[in-house]
Amino acid sequence: MITEKEPMKPTDWAERVASGDRRALARVISFLENDDRQGVEVLKELYSRTGRAHVIGITGPPGAGKSSLLDKIIGELRSQGKTVGVVAVDPTSPFSGGAILGDRVRMQGWTGDAGVYIRSMGTRGSLGGLARATYGTIQLLDAAGFDYVLVETVGVGQSEVDIVRVADTVVVVTVPGLGDDIQINKAGITEIGDVFAVNKADLPGSERVATELELMLDLGNHQIWRPPVVLTVAATGQGVSELVRAAQDHYTTLQKEGKLAERRLAREKEALLLRLVERVRREILSIWAQKELSELWAALSARRLDPYTLEENVYKAWKGAKDE
Amino acid sequence: MAEEKDLRKAKEAWEQGTLAKVTARFPERKAEFTTLSGMPVERLYTPLDTAELDYERDLGFPGQYPYTRGVQPTMYRGRLWTMRQYAGFGTAEESNERYKYLLEQGQTGLSVAFDLPTQIGYDSDHPLAQGEVGKVGVAIDSLADMETLFAGIPLDKVSTSMTINAPAAVLLAMYIAVAEKQGVPSRKLSGTIQNDILKEYAARGTYIFPPKPSMRLITDIFAYCSQNLPEWNTISISGYHIREAGCTAVQEVAFTLANGIAYVEAAIRAGLNVDSFAPRLSFFFNAQMDLLEEVAKFRAARRLWARIMKERFGAKDPRSMMLRFHTQTAGCALTAQQPDNNIIRVTIQALAAVLGGTQSLHTNSRDEALSLPTEESVRIALRTQQIIAYESGVTNTIDPLAGSYAVESMTNRIEKEAQAYLERIDKLGGAVAAIEQGFIQREIQESAYAYQRAVESGERIVVGVNKFQVENEQPPEIHKVDPEVERRQCAKLNELRANRDNGKVSQVLAELREAAKGDDNLMPYILESVRAYATLGEICGVLREVFGEYQPAVIF
Amino acid sequence: MERPIRVLVAKPGLDGHDRGAKVLARALRDAGMEVIYTGLRQTPEQIVEAALQEDVDVIGLSCLSGAHNHLFPRVTQLLKEKQAEDILVLGGGIIPEEDIPGLLAAGISAVFTPGTPTSAVIDYIKEHVKR
């Protein structure tokens, strides 16, 4: 059983994950999801083994067919003999904290395949289209030896573009018939995509969407890579091998041009910064409720104290708390 | 309109006088009353509520457009509905016995329930069939089983309904082949195949192929039957299952008719003339607990369909406009707790179906929520129909609730709201697209969940479940399926495979494969295959290879 | 914040009755759980593998077609083989009274039949999750 009497050490977990133990992998992902410190400790052990997988992000509006496409992408990669790890993120209900994680059901056909691992994840309050544990999970899957790590974001609107912070290649999925209110350029997604899939190409209007996208992309300034636009039908798999080839071409281009390491480093730095900021934010929040402060609120409210001086005071209080 | 004004005044006076005095002292039980489906119900209906009703336009006469009052001119004064209990379990031998018993008991038509492997096109020895063979219906692997199933039952004398959908063409072909062996020509066969794949995707779950090839199989059957089985109902467009999955009365009408429209359109696209197949379309509805709402629902469905066929599809043959339907009482209203109470529930539901003008009826048994019914329970259920037919008196006059302000007003409302759904579905690109996008499934699930919450909060009372419970109920005797069925069925199948002409089988299957790739009518090829004793699993296997399998749109 | 309980709601076998499973899935979500629904026609092998990949606390098996005696014990047996008995396994649907003792003996923790309020399932899960 995985809940051993003796608590396992991070090195043990790491070893099991690296050796392809599915249960250990699944449990360490749970540590990450649940903010259990053990998760990070395991990641420390495994970081040196990461960097080998091609991480592909799939994003796009709700119901665009991201999961259905993933199902077919897995098939294409498997037929190339590659192994695939998947992280699929769905929104957590802000009211109940619960979630129905509905992506897996579209890929459930792969469940018996030893070369595929699929993990569903609720956002648990994160706003960027991914969960807080997503990045760590990608690293785990990478360290566990999967050739490809596919990440499905929640159905995104305009600002949930965290996917660019985690993926080597971002596939933006769009569909015909979204209406004028969700114009592609407005969604800001042309800037984040490395490959575009116009899915549901069996429905009317897909050609037009593709043309519009092409025109928009023509306006962009592409140094080494001009994002291609691929028409797909997830239901039949039409266009999927082309889509996968485009993602693979993007990756090799990054490698050839020496941009992959650059991109990854930038990503790692940004993630680091975010973690630090988050850490500081939490510390500040922890003194936020202190008594001393609450007296100052009254002063602020009565305009006896200005917010800028208050800022200095809070900052000092935090630093003081730190140095103790 | 002076009358209307006077009436309105009089009503207001009543409300402010007589009524107000009483409600001030004795408030009503609830602030709002609703039907089972959540449709608001007024305290009182008066001619004001049916003011816009035009008798001849909206009701007409029985057997005349728009058929609101019934599809036959004499209705039950001429002939009672067909009493048709859905049955089947275990092996073909056992089911054959049950059918003979039911016919002896006065049942007037057969209704065959198949087991799940059969419905999903797997032979009994398929790995996924393990544990399911003969459990919820009869297991049919080949023509040999079908011969046993109808042994001693003259197929020119009974009408047989078969609840079979994805592999409907195969089972129909087997039925035709059995009849041939009995010396009954196919022209003489009467009965129904359900053959309604769209509601399988939306609510029932025994789909095999994707929508396109499935629709082709259906239109192939339409075309074949219009030539060879003129008395056969080629499809039973079913709201029953959609309702059982949890939707409302309005949604039942809307989604069923939307599917009906999709079939008509597909057949027209396949080159058929609307009046060549539409008279053989039949429907299948649910009879739920809310008596008035249900009666209104049946009437609204008839009127709406007649209008659609005439106005939208330009049908000329009156029979194309008649919505003829089978009804089954609502299984999901029946409880595991105090099962005898279900007899009373079924009585009310069956009454709704009869007052709504059904053409045939299945009444559920009191042990519905426990297991397949025992013989005794089935008899009570059948007796319920017979009592309504022969003792209640409701069959003596046609459409007796017509003219009720409440019922007419609800009929109008259901028609209007269903019409609004149809418009939405048209906007989504029709029923097939709406199902592919999960629209219909989402609507059904929302309703099902709302109902569950209403029961759990006590807002809706279910006798014996959330009120009037009894402690320590003794479980009644239930029907049991012999666990040996699976082994016996697999043994028979092995024997068949060993003894038939396997060269012939490969040949007919190869021809079927080629035909499936092209666009010939597949019925003759399937008929050849079953005649050669190719199994259901083999035939569906060939079609799976060519057509692929449906990927369900699971929606929350 | 307490971590959400993760539940796999599964439909083993060929049974297509999914109304109860879907109602239950929603109710569990509304009770703050993370629910993964497998869809129809799942083999016990697929169910167990999905449960392990998703590291769920609970597997809920729903079967109304009468194949429960064949399918449910197969799931618990596979869990045992994978040393994953710390996953709580619940069953529901049309399960005759007399079959329940056998299922419990096979490692199903509890069986819920028609008429059970979903709140009873929620309470049971909260009380009995094994980790």
Ligand code: B12
């Ligand atoms: C609705 C229904 C249908 C609908 C299903 C719609 C859908 N999408 O789900 C339709 C009309 C399509 C249908 C079809 C069939 N049905 Co049906 N159906 C029913 C019915 C009337 C109600 C089931 C229901 O949904 N209840 C409402 C939900 C909310 O309750 P529930 O599912 O019981 O779930 C509750 C509990 O059981 C429990 N629960 C359920 N699952 C789980 C899982 C877990 C983990 C937990 C904790 C709890 C739990 O909690 C839920 C909340 O209270 C039952 C009889 C009955 N009254 O129970 C027959 C019944 C289940 N059906 C039956 C049969 C035979 C069929 C068919 C196979 C008939 C045939 N031969 O073709 C078909 C084929 C269906 C298929 N594809 O598998 C039989 C099964 C007999 C048996 N097992 O021995 C029954 C018992 C009727 C009967 N007595 O003959 N059916």
Ligand SMILES: Nc1nc2c(ncn2[C@@H]2O[C@H](COP(=O)(O)OP(=O)(O)OP(=O)(O)O)[C@@H](O)[C@H]2O)c(=O)[nH]1
């Ligand atoms: N017609 C058509 N429908 C498709 C296609 N791809 C997906 N769909 C349907 O679109 C719906 C949504 O598909 P999903 O794969 O769940 O979409 P998604 O983007 O993952 O959805 P979320 O994760 O909820 O944001 C389903 O009903 C699919 O069957 C396609 O190529 N053509």
Ligand SMILES: [Mg+2]
């Ligand atoms: Mg998805």
